Every structure is written in C-alpha cells, then in structure tokens.
Amino acid sequence: MTLIELKSRQQARIKTIAGPEALRQRLVALGVLKGLKVSVAATSLLGNPRVYAIGKQQICLRSKEASHIEVELQL
Amino acid sequence: MSDNQSYTIALIGNPNCGKTSLFNQLTGARQRTGNMAGVTVTSREGHKEWRGIDFHFIDLPGIYSLANSRVEEMVARDYLINTPPDLILNVVDANNLARNLALTTQVLEQGLPVVIALNMLDELEKQGGSVDLIELGLGLAKPVMASDGRSNGHIPELMDLLLDNIDQPSEPLAITYEPHVEEAICSLEAVGLSRWQAIRWLESGGESVELVNDEQRKVGQQALDLLSSRHDESLAEMIAEGRYGYIHGLLHKSSSEHKDQSPADHWLDRLTLNRWLGMPIFVFLLWVMFEATFTLGSYPADWIDAGVSWIGQQVGAFMPPSLLKNLIVEGLIAGVGGVLVFLPNVVLLFFFIALLEQSGYMARAAFLTDNLMSKVGLHGKAFVPLVMGFGCNVPAIMSARTIEEPRARLITILINPFMSCSARLPVYVLLAGIFFADHAGTVLFGLYMLGILVAFTIAALLARTITSHHDETFIMELPPWRLPSGRSMLLHVWDKASDFLRKIGGVILVGSILIWLLQSFPMEGMSWLEQLGRFVAPLFAPMGFGWQETVALLSGFIAKEVIAASLVVVYQTDMNDMAGLQAALGAALAPASGLALMVFTLLYMPCLATIATIRRETGSWRWAGVSILMGLVLAWTGAWLVYTLATLWL
Numbered sequence: 229m230t231l232i233e234l235k236s237r238q239q240a241r242i243k244t245i246a247g248p249e250a251l252r253q254r255l256v257a258l259g260v261l262k263g264l265k266v267s268v269a270a271t272s273l274l275g276n277p278r279v280y281a282i283g284k285q286q287i288c289l290r291s292k293e294a295s296h297i298e299v300e301l302q303l
Numbered sequence: 304m305s306d307n308q309s310y311t312i313a314l315i316g317n318p319n320c321g322k323t324s325l326f327n328q329l330t331g332a333r334q335r336t337g338n339m340a341g342v343t344v345t346s347r348e349g350h351k352e353w354r355g356i357d358f359h360f361i362d363l364p365g366i367y368s369l370a371n372s373r374v375e376e377m378v379a380r381d382y383l384i385n386t387p388p389d390l391i392l393n394v395v396d397a398n399n400l401a402r403n404l405a406l407t408t409q410v411l412e413q414g415l416p417v418v419i420a421l422n423m424l425d426e427l428e429k430q431g432g433s434v435d436l437i438e439l440g441l442g443l444a445k446p447v448m449a450s451d452g453r454s455n456g457h458i459p460e461l462m463d464l465l466l467d468n469i470d471q472p473s474e475p476l477a478i479t480y481e482p483h484v485e486e487a488i489c490s491l492e493a494v495g496l497s498r499w500q501a502i503r504w505l506e507s508g509g510e511s512v513e514l515v516n517d518e519q520r521k522v523g524q525q526a527l528d529l530l531s532s533r534h535d536e537s538l539a540e541m542i543a544e545g546r547y548g549y550i551h552g553l554l555h556k557s558s559s560e561h562k563d564q565s566p567a568d569h570w571l572d573r574l575t576l577n578r579w580l581g582m583p584i585f586v587f588l589l590w591v592m593f594e595a596t597f598t599l600g601s602y603p604a605d606w607i608d609a610g611v612s613w614i615g616q617q618v619g620a621f622m623p624p625s626l627l628k629n630l631i632v633e634g635l636i637a638g639v640g641g642v643l644v645f646l647p648n649v650v651l652l653f654f655f656i657a658l659l660e661q662s663g664y665m666a667r668a669a670f671l672t673d674n675l676m677s678k679v680g681l682h683g684k685a686f687v688p689l690v691m692g693f694g695c696n697v698p699a700i701m702s703a704r705t706i707e708e709p710r711a712r713l714i715t716i717l718i719n720p721f722m723s724c725s726a727r728l729p730v731y732v733l734l735a736g737i738f739f740a741d742h743a744g745t746v747l748f749g750l751y752m753l754g755i756l757v758a759f760t761i762a763a764l765l766a767r768t769i770t771s772h773h774d775e776t777f778i779m780e781l782p783p784w785r786l787p788s789g790r791s792m793l794l795h796v797w798d799k800a801s802d803f804l805r806k807i808g809g810v811i812l813v814g815s816i817l818i819w820l821l822q823s824f825p826m827e828g829m830s831w832l833e834q835l836g837r838f839v840a841p842l843f844a845p846m847g848f849g850w851q852e853t854v855a856l857l858s859g860f861i862a863k864e865v866i867a868a869s870l871v872v873v874y875q876t877d878m879n880d881m882a883g884l885q886a887a888l889g890a891a892l893a894p895a896s897g898l899a900l901m902v903f904t905l906l907y908m909p910c911l912a913t914i915a916t917i918r919r920e921t922g923s924w925r926w927a928g929v930s931i932l933m934g935l936v937l938a939w940t941g942a943w944l945v946y947t948l949a950t951l952w953l
C-alpha cells in the first residue's frame with residue numbers, strides 16, 4: 229500500500245520510493261529513506277496535505293507526492 | 304590589502320539549524336531568523352576582527368544537499384566551487400544529527416576545510432539525549448564544538464577554534480558505497496573526474512557537475528544507464544544509504560538515543576494541527592493578534608500623544624507668532640507626531656508576527672492553508688512571503704525567490720501588495736478608532752482578512768490566465784516548537800521600530816512639511832492643496848471623500864505612512880492633540896466613508912519602493928504597471944462597494 233492509504237494510528241515502514249527523479253532526490257535529501265517508520269501525525273481539513281512522522285521528523289506531504297511512497301504495515 | 308590578513312568563512316547547514324542565529328552572534332549583525340525553512344534566501348555577509356585578523360563571514364541559505372538542483376542549493380554549490388572560502392563552519396542541528404551530517408559528508412568528500420558547530424544541544428539535552436563531541440570529532444577527523452545560536456558565551460572559544468583551523472591541510476573523506484556504485488565511480492575517475500565529482504554526478508542523476516568533454520559525458524551516461532538497469536532504487540537513495548551507513552557507525556559510538564517529542568509539544572501539535580480545530584484556532588489567533596495590536600497599543604499611544612501636544616504647546620508659547628512657528632507647530636510637530644503615536648501599534652504587530660514565526664506556528668499555518676493555496680495556483684511555500692507582507696512588502700516580494708515555478712512566483716509577487724503592510728496600519732487605527740471605537744480590533748482584523756481575500760481571488764484569476772511551467776512539489780519539514788528567544792525577539796522588534804522611526808524622520812517629515820506648505824499658500828484665497836484636492840476630488844466623490852481625503856490618498860503614493868500624516872496636517876484646526884483630530888475627522892466624514900477610506904488605503908497601488916521591487920524581481924515594468932492598475936481599479940471598486948453597502952447598513 230502507499231502512504232496515502234495509511235490511516236491515523238497505524239504504523240508502517242517505508243518500502244520503496246518511486247516517482248520522478250527530482251522528487252526522489254528531494255525526499256532522500258530530507259532523510260526520507262526506506263526502512264524508516266512512518267505514521268500519520270496530522271490531517272488537514274480536506275484530507276490533503278497530511279503531516280507524517282517519519283523517523284525523527286515531521287514532514288508535510290501532499291497526496292500527489294505521498295502516493296509515490298510505498299509502505300508496509302507494522303502490526 | 305596583502306599586509307592585512309583577511310579570511311573568509313562560510314556558514315553551511317540544513318535549513319533552520321540556527322546558521323543565521325550563529326552568524327548574528329559572530330558578527331553582531333541582526334539578520335532575520337525564524338523557526339522555519341526559507342527565511343534566508345540570499346547569502347549575507349558580515350565581519351569580525353579577532354586577534355588582529357579580519358574574518359569575513361558568509362551566511363549561506365539553508366540546504367539539505369549539495370546534489371539537488373534547487374535555487375538555494377545551487378547558490379551554495381556554485382559558491383563552494385567558484386569561490387571556495389578559507390574555512391567552512393558547518394552548523395549542525397544536534398536534534399537531527401544523522402540528516403544534518405549527511406550534508407556534512409558531502410562537504411567533507413569535497414575535501415573542503417571544515418569546522419563543525421553542534422547547535423541546539425540545549426534542546427537535545429532537555430529530551431534526554433547527548434552527544435560525545437570528542438568521539439564525534441575523532442570519527443569525522445574534524446574539530447567539533449558545541450555552539451548555541453542564542454547566547455554568545457562560547458563565541459571567543461569558537462573564534463579561536465576557527466583561527467586555529469585556518470590553512471590546515473584537509474583530506475577528503477572516503478565513504479565506501481555499494482559495489483556497483485563504486486564501479487561507476489571508478490569509471491568516471493578514469494576519465495578525469497575527481498571522486499567527489501563522480502559521486503555528485505551520480506547522486507544528482509547526471510546534474511550538478513559540469514562534464515567537460517564528450518568522453519566524460521559518454522562514460523557518465525553509460526554509468527547512469529547501467530546502474531538504473533541493475534537497480535530499482537534511485538542513485539540518490541543508493542548513495543544516501545552509503546552516507547547513512549557511515550553516519551550511523553559514527554553515531555553508534557558518539558550519541559545516545561532520545562525521545563522524539565516532549566509531551567507538551569505533542570499536545571500542542573495535536574491541538575494546532577487538529578483536523579477540525581486547526582483552522583478555527585488559526586483564524587482566532589489572527590483575530591486576537593489584531594485586537595491586541597489595537598487595544599494594547601492605545602495606552603502607550605496616549606502617552607506619546609500627550610508628549611507631542613505638550614511639545615507643541617511649549618513651542619507655541621515660546622515662539623513669537625510667525626510663519627516659521629506655524630510651519631513647526633502645524634506642519635512638523637503635528638504631522639510627525641500624528642504618525643509617531645502609531646509606533647506602539649506597529650511595534651506590537653511586529654512582535655506578534657515574530658512570536659508566530661519564532662515559535663514554529665507559521666510552518667503549521669502553512670500546512671493548514673496549503674490546500675487553499677493550491678486551489679489558487681499557489682503553494683505552501685508562498686505562505687512565508689505573504690506573511691512577511693504584513694510587515695513590509697519589499698522584503699516579502701524578495702523572499703518569493705525561493706519559489707521556483709515561475710507562475711507561482713509571479714502570482715506570489717503580484718498579490719503581495721494586498722497583504723496589508725504595517726505602513727497602512729496607522730490609517731486603520733486612526734479611522735477605526737474614530738468611527739468604530741467599540742469594535743476597532745475586529746475592523747482591523749476584517750481589513751486584513753479582506754486583503755487576504757482579494758489576494759486569493761486575484762491569485763485564482765491569474766492562475767487561470769498565466770500558463771504554468773510545471774508543478775512544484777510541496778514538501779515541508781515541520782520545525783519543533785521553540786520558546787522564542789527574548790534576545791532575537793527584542794532585536795527584531797527594535798529593528799522594526801527603528802525602521803519606522805527612520806521613516807518618520809525622513810519621508811514623513813518631508814511629506815508633512817510639503818503638505819503644510821501647499822496648504823498654507825497662497826495666503827489669499829484657496830490654497831494650492833485645496834485646489835489640487837478639489838480638482839481630483841470628483842473621482843472620489845462617489846465614496847463621500849472630501850478634498851482632504853483625496854489629498855491624503857495622493858500623498859500616499861510615496862509611502863503609505865504619509866497618508867496618516869497628511870490627514871493630520873490637513874485636518875488640524877486649532878487643536879493640538881489626537882482627540883481634536885478625531886473630532887474634526889468624525890464631523891467631516893460619514894462612518895461609511897471612513898470605512899471606504901480604509902478599504903481604499905488597503906487596496907490601492909503599492910508604494911514607490913514596492914513598485915521598484917516588483918519591477919526588479921519580475922524583470923519588467925509591465926508587471927509593475929499591472930500591479931498599479933490592478934490596485935487602483937480594485938481600490939476604487941472595493942471602496943465604492945463598501946461605501947454603498949455601508950450607507951444602507953450603518
């Protein structure tokens with residue numbers, strides 16, 4: 229599943245990061261790497277964008293970008 | 304200057320790690336800081352003498368990587384390559400060491416001389432973390448020192464460390480990457496690239512390094528193709544894995560784990576970012592800000608007013624009646640004093656904006672409003688320039704440089720003048736105090752909201768008429784909550800206050816005298832000012848403005864503060880305090896006209912400085928012209944509408 233399908237209070241791990249080269253580079257530079265834990269930290273009124281807790285940081289992503297991040301649910 | 308030693312030191316680091324704070328500590332400068340990314344857009348320079356040697360410091364914009372092709376990153380990258388500094392001061396945020404050190408490894412691979420300043424240790428320690436500076440320094444083979452952007456106690460030590468590390472040999476760092484990547488690096492090295500150039504070429508997917516000949520380009524492309532056929536991951540990821548592998552090895556020895564977020568911060572986020580409460584809280588905070596700007600400001604304003612009228616009376620009693628006396632009392636003291644009384648309001652507004660910025664709330668507000676912004680062709684990043692516009696439109700328009708997509712940038716620039724700058728505040732405070740004394744704060748809030756509404760409407764229209772080049776991604780890091788540092792708040796507010804005072808001493812003083820002269824001559828018959836006012840007044844008659852308001856608005860073309868000064872000078876009868884002015888204005892204008900005058904002031908064309916900035920930043924007079932025309936048309940229509948509706952209502 230992708231990051232946008234992640235529900236609040238669910239925990240997941242980043243599996244792959246796809247999408248255009250520029251986006252991948254940007255995410256990597258911000259320290260969004262595969263293997264990191266993610267969860268939803270906040271949702272805006274209309275559901276897009278959302279804030280994700282990724283590793284130690286809180287990062288705000290729009291659905292368009294988040295949809296390129298494949299994650300794996302952690303139970 | 305060969306006899307006089309001078310060294311250049313560049314500050315590099317991630318956005319929001321405290322570079323500008325440290326730069327200010329080092330050089331005694333007062334550059335703007337803020338708890339969010341993107342506050343520093345161009346590099347700033349400053350000096351410090353230390354032990355007889357001149358140090359030249361450069362504060363580069365914050366960057367996450369040297370291998371991305373964004374404006375800020377290109378500024379920093381080109382700077383390091385074209386004019387390498389004598390030493391780099393790499394500022395590192397201790398709370399997010401791994402990611403901050405990823406940039407450090409890029410700099411170290413390039414073999415540049417580096418000293419590392421570990422910032423924000425106080426925050427780390429509060430959350431129960433720690434870093435062994437010696438161990439970290441040994442691991443990186445570079446000097447590492449604790450620093451604090453908020454105090455200057457350690458500055459002498461830091462200066463000595465910098466001095467000691469000038470002209471020291473510097474070995475490039477060697478990180479071993481995945482075998483296929485190493486293979487590619489080797490092939491690029493074989494055609495004459497250095498190792499760091501090869502790595503950066505790969506990391507940026509074939510950008511960021513200029514390849515000089517066909518052979519290099521061929522080998523480079525082959526390496527990229529081969530790697531992308533062998534791996535699903537992007538090269539950026541593969542190389543990042545190498546970097547983080549190295550960094551985790553380092554940190555394993557030198558740092559201890561800490562909690563992610565304190566309970567209080569977590570609670571604050573839960574509240575301010577709440578899906579249903581977030582927006583109402585944002586709007587409420589803005590309302591409180593304007594209400595407080597008005598109410599709290601009125602007390603010191605009264606004292607200033609009393610002081611000014613006392614001076615006026617003293618001068619009046621002391622000087623024999625003459626034209627000069629009239630000039631001084633009715634022109635100079637009245638005009639300058641008339642604007643000076645609004646100093647407390649302006650200071651308070653800046654104080655609140657700084658509070659929102661420094662605490663980290665602004666970045667959260669950018670998140671809350673992003674959806675709305677995206678609907679009008681904008682971008683969460685446009686939020687910073689828009690909010691800065693509440694202060695002054697000139698730096699705000701300049702800060703739109705961080706927006707890369709040309710359409711979004713142009714829109715952000717063109718709508719910025721509708722963000723009501725602090726120069727317009729005196730007019731609102733004056734008029735709202737007269738006509739809507741009981742709800743002045745709300746009227747103020749309403750005006751700012753109207754400005755925002757107009758800005759968004761115009762943005763939506765522009766977005767439909769100008770074609771967009773590409774969509775810019777919106778990826779923003781939320782900074783941690785921070786208690787604003789008293790020192791930087793004070794500096795910021797003091798800076799703004801002194802700007803305002805300087806303007807009073809300059810353009811407002813001259814403007815007041817000019818208005819008084821035009822008002823007093825010729826001595827017989829109708830004054831020039833009145834003639835001019837009456838000539839243009841028919842244009843404004845539909846809003847119920849007299850020639851006095853007309854003249855005030857005309858004078859505001861130079862700078863918006865002059866509007867208030869003009870009103871004071873023109874209306875001053877034989878009164879010498881604010882109460883008299885209020886009575887005179889209240890008698891001359893209907894409340895509906897007062898409201899229309901505020902709306903007109905809010906929307907009509909940008910001041911001269913802003914026009915010049917629009918021209919410079921867009922590179923053409925055309926957009927500056929559009930901005931003027933748009934402002935005038937909107938202001939007239941808006942004011943007329945408000946007047947018409949208000950006469951029905953009030």
Ligand SMILES: Nc1nc2c(ncn2[C@@H]2O[C@H](COP(=O)(O)OP(=O)(O)O)[C@@H](O)[C@H]2O)c(=O)[nH]1
Binds near residue numbers: 336342365452
């Ligand atoms: N707690 C703490 N806060 C700091 C320190 N240095 C800077 N800050 C704060 O961190 C924020 C970002 O600082 P700034 O200098 O604008 O960072 P820049 O983006 O790297 O230039 C501001 O709110 C500063 O007040 C520090 O050593 N400790």
Ligand SMILES: [Mg+2]
Binds near residue numbers: 323342
């Ligand atoms: Mg800065």
